[in-house]
Every structure is written in C-alpha cells, then in structure tokens.
Amino acid sequence: MARQQVAAAATLAALAAAAGVLSSQLYKQKCRRLAERIRELEASLAAATEKAAAERRGRVRVQQSLRSALSEQERSSDGDNRKNLSKSPKSFPMASIGVVQSCFSTRNGTPRQPLVVPLARATVMLDPSRVPAAALEGLADYSHCWIIYVFHLNTDLDKMWNDPARSKLKAKVRVPRLKGGKMGVLATRSPHRPNPIGLSVAKVEAVDGHSILLSGVDLVDGTPVLDIKPYLPYSDGVKAAAIPNWLEVDGALSVESIQFSEHFISALSDCWMHVQKQSLYASADEFRALVKEVLSWDIRSLSQRIRPHEVTIKDVTDNGISKTDIGCSNDEDHQLVDPSTSVVYHLHLEGIDVSYRIVQDSNILVENAALLSTAVNQHRYSYLTWKEKWAGRAADGKMVESLDP
Missing domain, CATH: 3.30.2310 (YaeB-like fold)
Incomplete structure (x- = not known):
C-alpha cells in the first residue's frame, strides 16, 4: 500500500513537472510571436513614415519649382510688366470655410461699419469638413475677432469672374459722408474693390462646436467666410491713428x-x-x-x-x-x-x-x-440655442451686458 502511494506521488510530481515545462514552452512561444509582431509593426510604421516623408519632400520640391518658375516668368516680363500682368494675373486657391447667419436679410440696412450697431447679431457656421472643432479652441477667451469674408452680393461679381478682361477697377467711388463726392477706392471701405474681400471686427459672444455667436456685426445673411483671426488690442488698436477730415463730420x-x-x-x-x-x-x-x-x-x-x-x-x-x-x-x-x-x-x-x-x-x-415668406421653417441658431452658453460666458465675467433685454 505504501509503495502504491509513493508511486502515485511520483507520478503526480512527474506530471506537474511536465505541465510546468509545457507551460514554460508555450509562454516562450507566445513571447516570440509577440516580439515578431512588434518587429513587423515597427517595420510597417517606419515604412509608412518614410513614405510620408518622401511625399512631403516631393511636394516641397514641386512647390519650390513652381515658385521658381513664377519668379522666372516675372523676371522675363519686366520689359512690359504692366501689359503682361494684366493679361495673365496671378490667382490663389481660396474657398470659404463657413457662412454667416445674420439678422440682416439684405444689404439694405446692414451697417456700413462694424460695432456701430451693438445689438446686430450673427452666427458664423463653419464647415466641419474644412475646419475641425479643435481649431476654435481658445477663441472664446478673446473679446473680439476679425472676420475675413467675401462681398458675395456685389452686382459686378459676374463680370469680374466671367469676363475679367472687361472688369476694370474703378479708381474712385462715391462716399456717403461726402454726399456723393468721390474718393479713391483704396481710401474707402467700399465693397466694390479690386478683389471683393471684406474685413470686419466683431464681438465674440459665445462659441459652440463649429459655431460662433457674434455681435456688432456688419455682415449680411449668407456671407461666405474665408478666415477668422483674434483681435489683439496691443497691435490692432493704434492709439495715434489719424483719419481724414471728411470722416470727422459730426452727424453726417x-x-x-x-x-x-x-x-x-x-x-x-x-x-x-x-x-x-x-x-x-x-x-x-x-x-x-x-x-x-x-x-x-x-x-x-x-x-x-x-x-x-x-x-x-x-x-x-x-x-x-x-x-x-x-x-x-x-x-x-x-x-x-x-x-x-x-x-x-x-x-x-x-x-x-x-x-x-x-x-x-x-x-x-x-x-x-x-x-416675410422666408421666415418660416428656417434652420438657424437662435436665442434659445445660445442662451445657456451666453449666460455661462457672462458668469465668467467675459461679457458686460446680459443677453436678456
């Protein structure tokens, strides 16, 4: 009986030892497979990184070649520069990043300058496919921002785009404050410019995802937005700036x-x-x-x-x-x-x-x-949409006046 017990114990010990050996071997095999997989992933990552770097080097070379060719073209046309530039003007790829939903439905009534109507509100709706929400992080910390946009309702746009040869720059435009008197277009804020680009400052009231609530706007509904930049008082506000006398007419x-x-x-x-x-x-x-x-x-x-x-x-x-x-x-x-x-x-x-x-x-x-017939069933950001965020911004001390009248 004692011998049988000893034999059984020896057998169990042998089985335990064999199981330990087998488990150790399986663990080592698993470790080897994981190590091989890690090496494969590292090699794949290195190849992808090198491919991306090669593509970037290629794009840089093409851009450098393009700039070089354009510079060469300019140098070769110095003799009759004005004629050649008028025949083949440069262009730059631009596309709107969003659109304005404004309280102003038409050009008539839209303020001629920003901030003169503090209650004038608008929502800038940015295109998520072009501007990720992360791009707006930090904008709510500014009190004001610059809006760069397109004068899309200009009556001369069709001529500018479809028949640029016939679209000549008007050197002078009529100015409201001069009661019909003319001034050089580049000395005015006229929307009819060499390029229909507008620049406007507005108060940042709230930011929500891809949307920005602004006040003090001079933007008509549907305005395409090209860019948004923060307003910096130390550089954008020039204390000693001077204006011509015709702009200082009181009550004009x-x-x-x-x-x-x-x-x-x-x-x-x-x-x-x-x-x-x-x-x-x-x-x-x-x-x-x-x-x-x-x-x-x-x-x-x-x-x-x-x-x-x-x-x-x-x-x-x-x-x-x-x-x-x-x-x-x-x-x-x-x-x-x-x-x-x-x-x-x-x-x-x-x-x-x-x-x-x-x-x-x-x-x-x-x-x-x-x-108006267009007033019903419009999908727009409203007071109710912004109320909570506006109230939160007021609580943080980032706005003086309340949303409620």
Missing part, C-alpha cells in the same frame, strides 16, 4: 429721432409669434431695440439720399421702392412726389419686413411689421 449720417407707431407695435407682436423660435433675440422688445439702433444711422442708399426733395416716381422705383408704396399707377411716371411723406422704405430683419417713413428731415416713423 445720424438720425434726429425714431418713433414707433401703435400699429407697428401691434403688428410686431403678431409677427413675433412666428419668428421667436428662430430669432437671435429674446423678445419683441429687444428686437424693437435692434430696429432703433439700425435706423439711428441713415441706411438709405447714396442715390436715395442725394436726390432733391421732389423726385419722379421712376427714380424712386429704380431704388427698390415699389409704386404701390407711393400710391401711384404706371401712367404717372413723371409725377413729382415728396419722399418725406410719400416714400415707404423697408428694412428686413430676422424674417420681418419693417416699413418706415422719413416724416421730417431726419425724423423716422416706423409704421408696420410684416412676416
């Missing part, structure tokens, strides 16, 4: 007073029920404050402002004012009217058509509000 475009009729207030209340969920404004009262800020500057076109007090119906209609607004039929084209009492002007904001008259000199009476 100011309005004496703005009054709202009872009918407008009632009509606005009806319209607000339809647009409030899509508006960037918290209430009808805040929207009315926006209207007042916009109209506190004379937003009429230059041709409307410089006309004599008595104008023909044909002149009025050519400036976008319908004959029904002036109560006239087609056979009265040469009748004279007084625009201070007869002409109805229109301002489109947030899907609402605001109509007003200039009743005496620079006194404005806002008469009516009507819902």
